[in-house]
Amino acid sequence: MADSPIQTSVQGGVNPLALTVEEVARLLSAAGGRKVTPEQVRADLEAGAPVGPGGRVNLVHYAAWLVREVQAK
Secondary structure (H helix, E strand, O other): OOOOOOOOOOOOOOOOOOEOHHHHHHHHHHHOOOOOOHHHHHHHHHOOOOOOHHHOEOHHHHHHHHHHHHHHO
16 A cells, blocks of 8 residues: 555655654745744744644644735734
8 A cells, every 4th residue: 555645755755744854944945035944933832833643733734824824913
């Protein structure tokens, strides 16, 4: 039986459904126009951003949470 897409990541890459805090910060920094630090991501997690097993972050869920936070302000 093949691994599910959730369990499988690109060889040498990262799984966007299970990222470390450091990977999230690095990806958002690369994609955006400003530096995002692991401390900023941790602060979001402490403020209620979704976090999965082992402290891993699903990038899609995290991005949706960020959008809701911005819209609420």
